[in-house]
Amino acid sequence: MHSTATATSSCSAKTAVGGSRRLSRLPSASAVLRLSRVWMVPHSSDGGMLYYRTDLLKKAGVKAPPKTWAEMKDACAKVQKLPEGKGVACYAGQFQKYEGLTVNFSEAVHSAGGVVTGPDGKPDVDTPEAKKGLDFLVDSLKDGTIPKKAVTYLEEDGRQSFQNGKLVFLRNWPYVYSHAQKSDIKGKFGVAPLPGLNGPGSSSLGGHNLAVSSFAKNKATALDFIKFMTSEQSTETFLREASLAPPYASLYDNQELIDQYPYLPVLKESILRAVPRPRVVPYGDVTASIQREAYAALTGSKSSADALKTLQADLQKSVTR
DSSP: OOOOOOOOOTHHHHHHTTSOOOOOBOOSTTSOOOBTTBOOEEEEEEEOEEEEEHHHHHHTTOOSOOSBHHHHHHHHHHHTTSGGGTTOEEEEOOOSSSHHHHHHHHHHHHTTTOOSBOTTSOBOOSSHHHHHHHHHHHHHHHHTSSOGGGGGOOHHHHHHHHHTTOEEEEEEOTHHHHHHTTSTTTTSEEEEOOBBSSSBOOOBEEEEEEOOOTTOSOHHHHHHHHHHHTSHHHHHHHHHHHOOBOSBHHHHTOHHHHHHOTTHHHHHHHHHHOBOOOOOTTHHHHHHHHHHHHHHHHTTSSOHHHHHHHHHHHHHHHHTO
16 A cells, blocks of 8 residues: 655646646655656555544543654553553554555654755765664664564554554554544544654655556557546545545645545645655665665664665665666
8 A cells, every 4th residue: 555656746747638737736656757758647645644542542641642752652651551551552654674664764764854865866864863763663663662563564464453453553544544434443543643753753755646658559548547537526536435645735625525534634734744755766776775774773683873874875876876
């Protein structure tokens, strides 16, 4: 369920489908990738959010969802003192060695004031700020805030743990909302912005885009299909049926939809604050390096400092080839 990473230019999507749309779009996986004459049109956007157990926080006397990592740990300590909190872990995200780890590592770094790569694509990850972000994940695994088995978690593993009452907090994408609403925790959970070191954190930008292959035999039909799939009406249907994040800003301000899907304002803010994944041509090499070094730190085979030093060197090699 994790989302793809590309480069930005949302206005170009309108041109790609004929230039007739005037509706404001939110970013989607950095919105649109343009390489020469290759275009993609945003089908959905995506932003990470913090799912939390409202019933447990209320019983523990926690009046609001956490805005910082320290507040989250403090809230968990209070919940775990309850009879209902026995055996319930604090927090999880996506920490297996795959694209989800790139997302979660990047969010931790950005939420501590660091960057992975700058706007120019140059890596700058061997910094005190980036170390604070990675240390949060590493230290949370050491002290039990994040359960040890979470180093194997993909999106669905975390979702199922949260829905089965095994987590107080979960970082995941919007699709989880519709599943949780059909589970035993319906009415017992809420959604908030991701916490950070000193205040609300930043999500990695996600989303899904549609494109026509240059080898397609029926390009006109494919383009018609893309227009249909990316229309405001279609993306509203995907929101209602699967809680997929629409690329149209207007849908997030529709009061009828907000009444039915109260997480929409949080999701909109998450997307607007989201940071794109590294905007580099050799993205496959870059994300592989991030996953390798971040996982080494999480599993204890390297220190955060050594992992970031190696990652900086690897990223510099990748982007200068």
